[in-house]
Amino acid sequence: MDYSNTQTxxxxxxxxxxxxxxxxxxxxxxxxxxxxxxxxRGSLCIKGWNAHSFVQHEDRLKTPLIREDGDLREASWEExxxxxxxxLGSIKSEHGPDAVGVLASAKCTNEENYLLQKxxxxxxxxxxxxxxxxx
Amino acid sequence: xxxxxxxxxxxxxxxLDGVVALRKTDQGTAPTLFQEGDDxxxxxxxxxxxxxxxVSKLQKRFKDAKFGVVARGCDTRALVExxxxxxxxxxxxxxxxxxxxxxxxxTCYCAEPAPxxxxxxxxxxxxxxxxxxxxxxxxxxxENLSREERWDFWNQQFTKCIKCYGCRDICPVCFCDACSLxxxxxxxxxxxxxxxxxxxxxxxxxxxxxxxxxxxxETACPAGIPLTVLYDLIRKDVGNLIGYIPGADADSGPxxxxxxxxxxxxxxxxx
Ligand code: SF4
Ligand code: SF4
Numbered sequence: 024m025d026y027s028n029t030q031t032x033x034x035x036x037x038x039x040x041x042x043x044x045x046x047x048x049x050x051x052x053x054x055x056x057x058x059x060x061x062x063x064r065g066s067l068c069i070k071g072w073n074a075h076s077f078v079q080h081e082d083r084l085k086t087p088l089i090r091e092d093g094d095l096r097e098a099s100w101e102e103x104x105x106x107x108x109x110x111l112g113s114i115k116s117e118h119g120p121d122a123v124g125v126l127a128s129a130k131c132t133n134e135e136n137y138l139l140q141k142x143x144x145x146x147x148x149x150x151x152x153x154x155x156x157x158x
Numbered sequence: 159x160x161x162x163x164x165x166x167x168x169x170x171x172x173x174l175d176g177v178v179a180l181r182k183t184d185q186g187t188a189p190t191l192f193q194e195g196d197d198x199x200x201x202x203x204x205x206x207x208x209x210x211x212x213v214s215k216l217q218k219r220f221k222d223a224k225f226g227v228v229a230r231g232c233d234t235r236a237l238v239e240x241x242x243x244x245x246x247x248x249x250x251x252x253x254x255x256x257x258x259x260x261x262x263x264x265t266c267y268c269a270e271p272a273p274x275x276x277x278x279x280x281x282x283x284x285x286x287x288x289x290x291x292x293x294x295x296x297x298x299x300x301e302n303l304s305r306e307e308r309w310d311f312w313n314q315q316f317t318k319c320i321k322c323y324g325c326r327d328i329c330p331v332c333f334c335d336a337c338s339l340x341x342x343x344x345x346x347x348x349x350x351x352x353x354x355x356x357x358x359x360x361x362x363x364x365x366x367x368x369x370x371x372x373x374x375x376e377t378a379c380p381a382g383i384p385l386t387v388l389y390d391l392i393r394k395d396v397g398n399l400i401g402y403i404p405g406a407d408a409d410s411g412p413x414x415x416x417x418x419x420x421x422x423x424x425x426x427x428x429x
Binding site: 030043057063069071 | 175176178181188190191193205206207212219220320323327328379380
């Protein structure tokens with residue numbers, strides 16, 4: 024028998040409101056706002072209030088999936104990342120680096136987004152870097 | 159006061175399955191179920207959370223367990239309303255009532271800052287009760303407005319609503335699985351700003367005879383809408399009309415679930 028709250032940052036937009044995940048016996052059952060957190064100060068939007076619902080959802084992907092002959096099959100991270108690197112490499116050599124675009128996320132840290140633009144510009148060689156808020 | 163409450167909780171944990179109270183860690187403060195052996199020095203009293211809701215959830219999940227809860231005046235009022243609606247079993251609940259400070263009472267415009275422990279089979283009070291604070295001045299200001307001005311006032315306020323459902327989700331006495339606010343018959347899905355005044359009047363009507371003036375909906379509202387001005391006015395009317403004060407005593411049943419045949423309706427006011 025166990026009930027506690029784990030404070031975390033809302034996974035949705037870039038505001039960074041804190042929220043509490045209500046956990047009963049290891050199961051996430053709800054959200055409470057973080058009343059003493061300086062960003063949201065006890066408020067959340069509808070997405071934050073429902074942030075618990077996807078974490079343990081049965082439809083959630085738990086491994087990468089690779090499409091083969093029209094069907095998806097489970098794959099390891101290593102295999103999936105290698106496939107992506109291969110494909111990016113072949114697109115770049117066939118069509119040039121500007122055939123690739125990179126979409127960054129509001130939910131990443133500054134450092135992660137910095138790395139991502141570095142990767143696009145220095146590794147792939149394109150300025151096609153944009154942000155998820157404009158999708 | 160805090161040490162007295164921590165000591166009392168440690169003592170009671172020897173017999174109870176757990177006590178719902180706020181725990182402060184380096185992650186922040188939120189409700190938790192303290193159990194025997196837990197570090198009660200992490201137990202704190204602020205900021206407020208709707209603990210009645212937590213107790214109800216836990217009692218429903220752990221049907222044989224007996225819990226305790228550290229509760230303020232607004233929490234015990236909410237607990238009373240939840241008992242009346244069969245969402246909480248009073249015989250499986252021990253209450254550590256804490257008397258709020260004068261300052262806290264003023265912040266909340268609270269008329270009853272001390273928990274009423276009479277309805278509870280097992281309860282202790284910690285702290286010195288202070289008298290009720292003056293009501294929210296916005297209520298009197300509102301009462302001076304004309305009908306048209308009142309309409310404009312709420313129209314302006316409710317236009318700010320981002321339909322987060324936070325006022326419902328945080329409310330310690332809102333518990334239905336199926337909520338009218340999510341029923342397309344009453345509230346058009348995907349419409350933002352929500353329909354004026356339906357969305358808010360449905361919430362207000364469902365709070366009639368239930369709202370215990372904890373004001374947590376207002377704290378949770380990202381749009382800063384003074385929701386409790388409306389709920390205070392309704393509570394006042396219900397009090398004047400049929401003498402019902404939500405959370406005040408455990409014996410009078412929720413009026414909307416009873417026949418009003420014998421209710422002492424003031425016919426002058428009802429006009
Ligand atoms: S003040 Fe708001 S949150 Fe508290 S009981 Fe009333 S409606 Fe619910
Ligand atoms: S908390 Fe405020 S913004 Fe959210 S639904 Fe209620 S009134 Fe609207």
